[in-house]
Amino acid sequence: MNxxxxxxxxxxxxxxxxxxxxxxxxxxxxxxxxxxxxxxVIDDQxxxxxxxxILDEATLNQAMVGQDFVFLNTPxxxxxxxxxxAMKKAGIRRLVISGxxxxxxxxxxxxxxxxxxxxxxxxxxxxxxxxxxxxxxxxAIDYTYVRMSMLYNNAAKTDYTLVPFGTPVTGxxxxxxxxxxxxxxxxxxxxxxxxxxxxxxxxxxxxLAKPSFY
Numbered sequence: 001m002n003x004x005x006x007x008x009x010x011x012x013x014x015x016x017x018x019x020x021x022x023x024x025x026x027x028x029x030x031x032x033x034x035x036x037x038x039x040x041v042i043d044d045q046x047x048x049x050x051x052x053x054i055l056d057e058a059t060l061n062q063a064m065v066g067q068d069f070v071f072l073n074t075p076x077x078x079x080x081x082x083x084x085x086a087m088k089k090a091g092i093r094r095l096v097i098s099g100x101x102x103x104x105x106x107x108x109x110x111x112x113x114x115x116x117x118x119x120x121x122x123x124x125x126x127x128x129x130x131x132x133x134x135x136x137x138x139x140a141i142d143y144t145y146v147r148m149s150m151l152y153n154n155a156a157k158t159d160y161t162l163v164p165f166g167t168p169v170t171g172x173x174x175x176x177x178x179x180x181x182x183x184x185x186x187x188x189x190x191x192x193x194x195x196x197x198x199x200x201x202x203x204x205x206x207x208l209a210k211p212s213f214y
Contacts, residue, residue: 002066003187004029006054006083007073009038011153012098015180016071021046023184031063054079057086064090069187075099075145077127080135088140094190095135095143096183101169101199103129103147108168110209132197142194144186149174149201150211161206163199171201172208 003020005013008030020026021043030039031050041047052059054074064070064086072083075097087095101107103124107115135143147169154175160182163169182200186192205211 001026001068001187001190002029003027003069003071004031004063004067005071005073006031006060006079008032008035008049010073012151012176012179012183013071013073015177016183017042017047019180019184020187024187026069026187029063029067031060054082057082060086061089064092066090067092069094069190070096071183072097075128077125077131080128080131084135084138084141088138093140093142094194095141096186097132097143097145098179098183099128099132099145099147101147101149103132104165106147106167106169106199109170109206111170111172112168114172114210136195136197144193144195145197146179146182147197147199148179149199149205151176151179152211152213153177157202159203160200161203162193163201165197167199169199169201171199171205173205173211173213174200174202178202 003026009032027046029048031052034051035049036051050063070087105124132145135141149171150173152175155177157175158178158181160178
């Protein structure tokens with residue numbers, strides 16, 4: 001399987017790359033700004049670096065050729081739309097996007113009240129919602145939009161719980177390593193969670209009024 005990571009220099013991408021190299025045999029294309037300067041290749045037989053902007057249509061189209069699975073680590077509406085267009089040109093179906101909770105005013109409980117007090121941290125953004133809705137209606141793409149709770153780093157906390165769309169999100173945190181774990185699970189089983197918009201939280205964080213690192 002060939003996997004392309006868009007926004008490959010991000011922290012979640014770095015944890016994902018490590019897991020995929022250790023747990024799978026996939027070929028990786030690592031795409032992003034100045035990746036040839038910012039990423040240290042671990043396995044030159046499996047990691048292929050492409051310097052490019054997601055909005056650079058020609059470079060993105062070329063990088064998409066031959067891919068089977070796309071991970072987008074840049075959840076803006078423009079990036080989602082550009083990625084979907086390039087995927088359809090290349091005939092690629094499987095897309096996973098790492099996004100954020102709060103797009104649908106779905107953050108609840110004491111955690112939600114705390115978030116509102118933090119300068120409206122949780123806000124719904126119509127352009128992103130429109131881009132996700134377009135993916136949901138697009139029969140050419142099998143997407144998963146992952147709404148991440150508040151992020152921190154903890155290699156010992158890779159467990160996760162998924163919250164279905166339409167259910168209040170009360171989990172206050174999730175580690176970047178856990179998000180990478182979930183994405184790796186989908187790479188291993190690409191037909192799982194297709195055409196789903198799910199939140200990801202740390203198991204047990206439903207009882208927190210705010211993230212433990214605040």
